Amino acid sequence: MKLLRRIAWWWNRNSEARALADELAEHEALKQAELVRQGLSPAAAARTARRAMGNATWMREESRAVWIWPWLERLGQDIRYAVRSARKAPAYSLGVIGITALGIGAATTVFSVVDGVLLRPLPYPGGERLVYFDNGSHSPPRFRDWQRQIRSAERWAASWRESQDMVGAGPPQRLMTARVSPQFFEVFGGRPAAGRLFTAGDYEGDGSQVVLSGLFWRTRFGADPAVVGRRFNIGGRGVEVIGVLDDRFVEPDKVVPRPTQVWRPLVLPAAIAADHHYSILEVAARLKPGVSLAEARAELARVAPELFRQNPAVHGNGEGGPEPIVILPLKQAIGGRVDRPLWILLGAVSLMLLIACANVVNLNLARGADRARELAVRASLGAGRGRLAIQLVTESVTLGLVAGAAGLGLAYLGVRGLSALYPGDLPRAAEIAVDARVAVFAVLVAILIATAAGLAPALRLKSRWLNEAIKTGSAQAGRGRSHNSLVIAEVALALMLLVGSALLFRSFLAIVNVAPGFTPQSVGVANLVLGDRFKPEQRIAFAEAVIRRIRAIPGIVDASTGVVAPMARFGNSRCCWGERGAKVEDGARIDARLMLHPIGARYFETIGASVKGATFSDEATLAPPYPVVISANLAAKLFGAANPLGRRILTGTAARADLKVTSPPAASGDPSWVVQGVVSGLHLFGLDQDVDDEVFVPYRQLGGDFDEIKLLFRTAGAPAALIPAVRAAIAEVDPTVPADDIVTMPAQVRRTLAEPRFYSTLMASFGLLALILAAAGMYASMLYIVRQRSREMGIRVALGARPADIARMVVGGAGRLALIGLVIGGFGAVALGNVLRSLLFGVSPLDPVAFGTAGLVLVVTALAAAYLPARRAGRADPLTAIRTD
Amino acid sequence: MTIERTPDLLPGTLDLLVLKAVARGPMHGYGIAQHLKQISDNVLQVGESSLYPALQRLMLNGHLKPEWGLSENNRRARFYTLTASGRKQLAAERAEFDRMIFAIQRVLATA
Numbered sequence: 001m002k003l004l005r006r007i008a009w010w011w012n013r014n015s016e017a018r019a020l021a022d023e024l025a026e027h028e029a030l031k032q033a034e035l036v037r038q039g040l041s042p043a044a045a046a047r048t049a050r051r052a053m054g055n056a057t058w059m060r061e062e063s064r065a066v067w068i069w070p071w072l073e074r075l076g077q078d079i080r081y082a083v084r085s086a087r088k089a090p091a092y093s094l095g096v097i098g099i100t101a102l103g104i105g106a107a108t109t110v111f112s113v114v115d116g117v118l119l120r121p122l123p124y125p126g127g128e129r130l131v132y133f134d135n136g137s138h139s140p141p142r143f144r145d146w147q148r149q150i151r152s153a154e155r156w157a158a159s160w161r162e163s164q165d166m167v168g169a170g171p172p173q174r175l176m177t178a179r180v181s182p183q184f185f186e187v188f189g190g191r192p193a194a195g196r197l198f199t200a201g202d203y204e205g206d207g208s209q210v211v212l213s214g215l216f217w218r219t220r221f222g223a224d225p226a227v228v229g230r231r232f233n234i235g236g237r238g239v240e241v242i243g244v245l246d247d248r249f250v251e252p253d254k255v256v257p258r259p260t261q262v263w264r265p266l267v268l269p270a271a272i273a274a275d276h277h278y279s280i281l282e283v284a285a286r287l288k289p290g291v292s293l294a295e296a297r298a299e300l301a302r303v304a305p306e307l308f309r310q311n312p313a314v315h316g317n318g319e320g321g322p323e324p325i326v327i328l329p330l331k332q333a334i335g336g337r338v339d340r341p342l343w344i345l346l347g348a349v350s351l352m353l354l355i356a357c358a359n360v361v362n363l364n365l366a367r368g369a370d371r372a373r374e375l376a377v378r379a380s381l382g383a384g385r386g387r388l389a390i391q392l393v394t395e396s397v398t399l400g401l402v403a404g405a406a407g408l409g410l411a412y413l414g415v416r417g418l419s420a421l422y423p424g425d426l427p428r429a430a431e432i433a434v435d436a437r438v439a440v441f442a443v444l445v446a447i448l449i450a451t452a453a454g455l456a457p458a459l460r461l462k463s464r465w466l467n468e469a470i471k472t473g474s475a476q477a478g479r480g481r482s483h484n485s486l487v488i489a490e491v492a493l494a495l496m497l498l499v500g501s502a503l504l505f506r507s508f509l510a511i512v513n514v515a516p517g518f519t520p521q522s523v524g525v526a527n528l529v530l531g532d533r534f535k536p537e538q539r540i541a542f543a544e545a546v547i548r549r550i551r552a553i554p555g556i557v558d559a560s561t562g563v564v565a566p567m568a569r570f571g572n573s574r575c576c577w578g579e580r581g582a583k584v585e586d587g588a589r590i591d592a593r594l595m596l597h598p599i600g601a602r603y604f605e606t607i608g609a610s611v612k613g614a615t616f617s618d619e620a621t622l623a624p625p626y627p628v629v630i631s632a633n634l635a636a637k638l639f640g641a642a643n644p645l646g647r648r649i650l651t652g653t654a655a656r657a658d659l660k661v662t663s664p665p666a667a668s669g670d671p672s673w674v675v676q677g678v679v680s681g682l683h684l685f686g687l688d689q690d691v692d693d694e695v696f697v698p699y700r701q702l703g704g705d706f707d708e709i710k711l712l713f714r715t716a717g718a719p720a721a722l723i724p725a726v727r728a729a730i731a732e733v734d735p736t737v738p739a740d741d742i743v744t745m746p747a748q749v750r751r752t753l754a755e756p757r758f759y760s761t762l763m764a765s766f767g768l769l770a771l772i773l774a775a776a777g778m779y780a781s782m783l784y785i786v787r788q789r790s791r792e793m794g795i796r797v798a799l800g801a802r803p804a805d806i807a808r809m810v811v812g813g814a815g816r817l818a819l820i821g822l823v824i825g826g827f828g829a830v831a832l833g834n835v836l837r838s839l840l841f842g843v844s845p846l847d848p849v850a851f852g853t854a855g856l857v858l859v860v861t862a863l864a865a866a867y868l869p870a871r872r873a874g875r876a877d878p879l880t881a882i883r884t885d
Numbered sequence: 886m887t888i889e890r891t892p893d894l895l896p897g898t899l900d901l902l903v904l905k906a907v908a909r910g911p912m913h914g915y916g917i918a919q920h921l922k923q924i925s926d927n928v929l930q931v932g933e934s935s936l937y938p939a940l941q942r943l944m945l946n947g948h949l950k951p952e953w954g955l956s957e958n959n960r961r962a963r964f965y966t967l968t969a970s971g972r973k974q975l976a977a978e979r980a981e982f983d984r985m986i987f988a989i990q991r992v993l994a995t996a
Contacts, residue, residue: 006945019963020937022963023962024933026913026961027933030956030958031915033958052933054932055934059937059938062938063938063941065938067941067945
């Protein structure tokens with residue numbers, strides 16, 4: 001109420017002031033009339049009445065102060081004054097606003113991403129209590145035992161991700177599907193937009209009910225509500241749509257594929273449900289309220305050995321011990337992959353922000369000195385030092401807030417750009433937004449910078465300084481010591497950023513220069529999903545029929561097939577069958593994690609990898625001992641320097657399929673292999689990935705037990721030109737297999753390089769921006785220092801110094817400052833390098849080339865920034881210089 | 886020669902006196918000052934410099950409502966009326982004042 005009256009008064013302040021004036025005048029008139037009645041002469045009455053009224057101005061101000069808090073009014077004055085003085089110095093104001101807005105824009109952009117991906121609470125009920133069961137995927141019996149025996153969790157969610165083909169609703173289409181456990185939507189708060197979600201009944205049948213995602217419903221079915229009840233064929237089986245998931249549902253990354261188009265109940269065939277070889281489930285749970293992460297971990301540490309005792313096959317680690325149960329907060333599990341790079345980007349952008357801040361301080365100091373006389377006059381008219389300081393900070397904060405608003409606008413564009421440029425998928429990308437949280441961040445940063453920048457000149461408001469200022473019209477005190485430290489700080493900060501970008505750039509070059517171990521230039525690959533509707537023998541027949549047709553296409557040099565293609569990324573996880581431990585006949589068992597890659601004949605010839613020994617022909621033997629080709633590093637591990645060809649390998653343990661698999665090798669048990677070839681330096685999973693202990697086996701040996709298959713082809717010319725012909729060949733064999741995912745190998749290689757390229761480009765642009773800002777800052781500082789010392793220069797010239805001497809002195813001084821900055825920044829850069837270590841490939845965090853280049857660039861920049869002011873100083877006319885005062 | 890001094894008001898009593906004066910009916914600022922002076926036999930002299938800020942404060946707090954009328958001079962003047970909340974405030978301040986005076990008198994009596 002009171003506030004409303006204050007506002008109403010403020011609204012009518014002019015008429016209110018007039019009303020008070022009228023009132024006072026009337027008061028005076030009445031008093032005068034009374035005095036006349038008491039017998040005074042009109043003139044005397046007027047005098048007395050006027051005297052009784054006292055100081056009218058004071059009364060007006062007092063009345064006004066009743067309605068407006070005095071501080072608010074002063075603030076208003078200061079802001080008006082700030083706007084006026086900012087208008088009077090447009091270059092300065094635009095400089096401050098531009099630099100601050102740029103810094104805040106960049107920092108806010110990166111902060112929005114960090115906030116959306118890493119900081120914001122998960123959009124699920126009790127999100128902070130959700131945990132993810134790490135260490136790969138888990139088998140159905142393991143999940144079943146966990147649910148029964150782990151007490152810390154109140155709700156469980158498991159999912160089996162599969163890509164499947166949908167047939168019977170237009171052209172065949174590959175879909176990402178997730179089969180989810182009964183409590184899944186309860187845990188993640190899913191609601192239906194049409195129809196219903198799964199109920200207990202859906203888990204009793206054969207699991208043929210499906211729920212569509214909101215996006216899929218809109219894009220594929222035009223948001224038609226009548227889709228509920230329709231039937232399709234997914235993965236060779238008839239399904240019925242029972243509902244559509246609300247559009248606002250955000251798939252929990254890590255637990256289900258993103259995007260998941262079709263949801264199905266997790267109903268497993270009895271054989272798979274009981275088989276511990278099928279590590280297919282992603283598992284998450286919500287802890288009971290009040291159970292801390294530490295308590296849950298303590299319970300898991302107790303439960304793991306107990307479960308192992310009950311059932312060693314299901315809960316063992318394959319080496320005779322219990323498999324530890326590892327949980328992570330789901331938020332951490334989701335953000336984990338990008339956690340470090342994002343924080344590093346935020347750190348880098350903060351360094352840039354500091355440089356921007358230093359520049360603003362710099363500008364403010366210079367302007368403070370220019371305004372010395374004005375401030376001195378105000379001080380001598382009675383403005384206290386505190387009052388002047390508040391005035392200066394208000395001016396700075398006013399500009400800062402304008403810059404903050406502009407920075408927020410830049411961040412809005414920046415976030416869109418960053419999300420668009422981000423290669424691959426950024427987890428929780430949908431939750432990145434420039435919203436109130438982010439705005440608060442930007443405003444706080446703006447106020448912080450502006451306050452610091454405003455305080456810098458305010459701290460110099462000492463009486464001595466002001467006295468000097470009023471005498472000379474400028475302030476000579478201090479001799480620019482603060483400018484010296486600013487130059488040092490800018491050099492140090494810029495060095496850190498430049499070293500960081502140089503390291504990442506060198507790392508990127510190192511990755512690009514890795515020899516892939518094959519010749520990607522003329523290779524193409526078709527990624528196919530055969531799915532459940534193909535029986536294992538049908539898969540082999542299909543693959544071989546297609547390969548025969550592809551080989552017949554004019555321009556095709558060779559073609560082959562395999563479950564894995566080079567440079568095909570599988571997110572973070574790899575794709576294949578794994579086997580732990582192997583031994584050479586009569587040798588000791590070695591601890592190695594073997595990766596098993598089922599491939600077809602002429603695989604190595606098709607991708608252009610060189611194999612010592614023999615590769616597989618079409619007539620590969622299908623009886624033990626199976627012929628295999630192994631990677632050179634595995635050969636070295638097993639046989640040392642001896643010739644591996646013709647030697648036998650026994651795998652010691654039963655196959656442990658802890659990777660993304662659909663089935664263990666059919667021949668598990670006691671397969672023994674004969675090494676018939678050795679392939680070296682073949683980087684299957686990306687140029688920056690190590691070569692694993694790889695075993696290539698003929699895929700027929702595994703009986704076609706795979707649902708994804710890659711068709712590789714080698715062309716005489718550019719592979720892109722033959723993609724339509726390959727697609728036609730696939731359609732000729734089976735038109736219902738979606739063949740839209742056919743790419744060239746060079747494109748595939750580029751895709752694996754996209755993330756390192758993105759980070760190094762972003763760092764490089766921060767580094768470049770930092771360099772420009774630092775150069776501008778150094779130039780301004782040197783200009784200022786030289787101007788401050790113009791009198792000294794004049795005297796030197798008068799005493800016979802040549803312009804070159806003066807210039808050398810100034811440049812030398814700048815060089816000294818730069819060197820101090822380099823030393824300080826060097827320590828910072830070493831620390832930064834250590835943080836970057838995990839992002840670096842083939843480059844030491846102390847890489848001398850990176851440090852040397854960055855240092856050299858900065859020294860050259862510093863000298864160049866000093867050169868122009870130095871030349872000006874050298875040409876100083878002694879008379880003018882001395883006369884300045 | 887003795888200097889005639891107007892005694893200072895007890896702190897915090899100005900609002901109470903103004904409210905009490907206005908309680909009789911609408912009054913303008915001059916009227917309030919005159920009224921207080923006459924009733925108190927010239928003891929309470931309210932200076933213009935404190936009267937008008939006090940009136941503004943009472944308006945801000947919603948205890949007084951201004952309206953324009955004609956003064957004895959037949960000129961425009963601002964008349965103040967007591968609002969409901971002003972009436973309540975008057976009662977409260979009066980009770981508080983009585984309590985205070987009573988307490989002071991007791992202290993003085995026992996001394």
